[in-house]
Amino acid sequence: MKKIRTFLNFLLITVFLSAAILYVTPFDVDAEDMVRLHGSTTVQKRVMEPAKDAIEKALGIKLSIVGNGTGNGLADLVKDKADASMASEELIEAIESMEAATGMKASADLKGHVITSDIIKVIVHPSNPVTKLTKEQLKGLHTGKIASWKDVGGQDIPVIVVTSHAGSATKKVFQKQIMDKEAYVVGAIEVETTRKEIDNVASLPEGIGAVSAGFVNLPEYKGKVKVVETPEIGRPLMFITKGDPSPNVKKIIDFLKGEGKKYIKD
Numbered sequence: 001m002k003k004i005r006t007f008l009n010f011l012l013i014t015v016f017l018s019a020a021i022l023y024v025t026p027f028d029v030d031a032e033d034m035v036r037l038h039g040s041t042t043v044q045k046r047v048m049e050p051a052k053d054a055i056e057k058a059l060g061i062k063l064s065i066v067g068n069g070t071g072n073g074l075a076d077l078v079k080d081k082a083d084a085s086m087a088s089e090e091l092i093e094a095i096e097s098m099e100a101a102t103g104m105k106a107s108a109d110l111k112g113h114v115i116t117s118d119i120i121k122v123i124v125h126p127s128n129p130v131t132k133l134t135k136e137q138l139k140g141l142h143t144g145k146i147a148s149w150k151d152v153g154g155q156d157i158p159v160i161v162v163t164s165h166a167g168s169a170t171k172k173v174f175q176k177q178i179m180d181k182e183a184y185v186v187g188a189i190e191v192e193t194t195r196k197e198i199d200n201v202a203s204l205p206e207g208i209g210a211v212s213a214g215f216v217n218l219p220e221y222k223g224k225v226k227v228v229e230t231p232e233i234g235r236p237l238m239f240i241t242k243g244d245p246s247p248n249v250k251k252i253i254d255f256l257k258g259e260g261k262k263y264i265k266d
Contacts, residue, residue, distance in 0.1 A: 034064055035061055035249060037073075037082060038067075038076040038077065039074060039240075040088040045067070045194075047237060055260065058260075059255060067193075069097075070089060071098040071100060072102065072167050073086055074094055074106070075104050078106060090112070094112075094240060097167050101167025112240050113253050115239065118212050118235055119233065120212060121227045121228075122208065125201060125202065125226065126225065130228060135231050139180065142174075143183065163190055163197065171210075174233060178231075197211055202221075
């Protein structure tokens with residue numbers, strides 16, 4: 001009886017190990033070829049999603065792309081949940097975005113790799129007659145010092161500011177370049193994604209927002225909002241890595257700065 005039990009135990013262990021090997025091996029093989037990119041939705045929509053198929057075909061690299069904001073993406077990189085993070089601001093500012101979004105501290109080995117540049121556009125409801133705003137007017141509208149559209153040539157209706165979450169690079173760049181780092185007006189609507197920001201402004205005649213030009217140019221948003229002429233608000237779009245990029249991440253960077261430029265959306 002003891003020999004039978006020993007044989008059965010051996011058989012069960014063999015079956016278990018065989019099943020484990022069948023389950024784990026494909027995952028490990030796939031994981032070696034997978035590059036995880038987390039972060040800026042602007043980089044996601046303007047760069048990575050348009051170029052994804054071409055990258056995978058040309059380089060034989062599988063991509064996992066998560067648009068969760070510059071700050072959150074950098075936090076994922078620091079926690080080794082991503083192979084590189086996508087950012088739509090300078091490295092030092094991306095680190096500040098991470099700290100604001102998560103409270104985490106960055107490691108000293110972070111490196112930025114600029115892919116291209118981006119312009120932030122100010123958007124309003126299509127019915128808004130305002131076509132041009134100065135820096136001071138934009139600052140006043142977003143800080144609450146200008147509370148009615150009539151004060152900048154529009155209708156006699158209150159201003160409703162729509163903006164992104166605390167970890168958004170777009171919000172931070174706009175706040176730095178246009179608002180001189182002053183606080184947003186109390187009651188500003190904060191949303192989780194750029195798409196929600198556009199949708200909110202599209203549904204609010206009083207609304208104003210600031211988003212990447214790449215989003216405004218998406219076919220699905222054509223005519224839904226109006227772009228107002230403003231001083232240029234520019235920023236870099238980049239990858240961030242811990243130390244030097246891995247071989248696969250470097251291949252992607254080189255591709256996007258070379259042959260892959262044509263896939264980047266304006």
